[in-house]
Amino acid sequence: MTEPILNGEPEWSLQTPPPLPPGYDKHHIVMLEAVHLALPPFIFPHTIDNYQRTRPDEVAERIKPATIVISNVVDVNPAAMENAPHLQLLAVYATGFGWVDKQYCARRGITVMNCPSANIPAVSEHFLALYFASRKRVPMIDHIVKTSDEWVRTNSLAKRVWPQGPTLGCQQETLGIVGYGALGKRIEMLCRSIGFKEVLIAERKGSEEVREGRVTFEDMLKRSTTVVLVCPREPDTIDLIGDVELKMMRREALLVNMSRGGIVNEAALSRALKGGWIFGAATDVLDKEPGGPGTTPLLPDLSKGEEPVPNLVISSHVAWFSGQTIETLQGIMKRNLEGFVEGRLYDPKVKGSVAVHDGRIWKLT
Structure with a gap:
């Protein structure tokens, strides 16, 4: 079992763009919950499946072609991720990511990023x-x-x-x-x-x-x-x-x-x-x-x-909802995805969002 590494500066191994999976010439993003807020524009080449809502029983099938999955609160669990062989990044479009199985992602080599303190x-x-x-x-x-x-x-x-x-x-x-x-x-x-x-x-x-x-x-x-x-x-x-x-x-x-x-x-x-x-x-x-x-x-x-x-x-899980929060979330998500794709996870503006990477857990919350 991978032990969390919570102290000290990580020696980031990802300082060059991660290779695309065989058969892919660009990243494929699956956005599971666009109902909450829109995505910012990304500068790297990509295709995207943009779902307004996703039920738990729909997650596995929808993320199957993804290299990058974006979720807000819907649980992307190990059983679903087993159906996504090319998944490289699980990006949580929120501050809280307690639902993420960090140990599984570390074993699979899946990077996990969140949007800390946005709300x-x-x-x-x-x-x-x-x-x-x-x-x-x-x-x-x-x-x-x-x-x-x-x-x-x-x-x-x-x-x-x-x-x-x-x-x-x-x-x-x-x-x-x-x-x-x-x-x-x-x-x-x-x-x-x-x-x-x-x-x-x-x-x-x-x-x-x-x-x-x-x-x-x-x-x-x-x-x-x-x-x-x-x-x-x-x-x-x-x-x-x-x-x-x-x-x-x-x-x-x-x-x-x-x-x-x-x-x-x-x-x-x-x-x-x-x-x-x-x-x-x-x-x-x-x-x-x-x-x-x-x-x-x-x-x-x-x-x-x-x-x-x-x-x-x-209230209906709306405490986060404000113009300031949305602007902040979109800015962090843009930096996170572009930093991952370009191999800049060591960048001070990006690395605070990294929870799991390179088979190790960098932060629990």
Whole structure:
């Protein structure tokens, strides 16, 4: 098994253009999810199959002729890549690439590149949108006012919306951050700037050592009034938050997931919200996407008489979406593909995007 190489400067072996496979006179690109955003123009000769959407069961057949595959969130797994004998580069048109089997790509000699930190401003701002919408229960109030005369009859919705008493203000909030990369640091900065009382940085769950400036994972859960998840989805973060963790949290706590589906056990979160274990939750991601009624315990099918999950705000994996993010993503993708084709992975503007190359893993997240 290939061991990750995470420290030190790699000695890049690819400093000349990679040879094309036999029978190819130019690269063939397969873009699996053009629905999210368009590709930039590339200066190297190529052909392209540009698919708006691709279901998981369509991936293997569609990538068969590719030398370069571009995906956003649809999983290009080893079984699919076995059907693509000429694949040289898997380019992830996003920051997160936890779904990529890096060990397999290293063994196959497939280079993997992502677009690091492209969406940090947009996602951190979306966190604030979800935080305020959830803490202030804006969707609930909006629904009541638009669909009933309750406000007219009662003069105040405060007791209906907050039966447990007044909600917390920013100066009463203790923020717990799970995942202290660029996104976690920016969310910390934004929350401090709007007056959060305290910020706790969680150590890895189960870690026996606590780094300076951090608290144990369990201590963070017990003390925080708002917990934000901004960690990558990896084998050790799946079901990171379940029944046990939710029961550790304060009754006034708010849980916000800005990372990936599956990090929060959705059945457990449904139980927690229905049982009033925590104040509320918000998520921009689901374990199965796209989602809708009946696809997750968080989205019961109301047409079948199922009860809704209370105090939950969901957005459709759109936290990244902004003009700035799109411009940044397109710029990084252009540099990545042209750098790969021209043999410039050692270029300082390109090498930070390289996750797997030359049979070795250069970064995990």
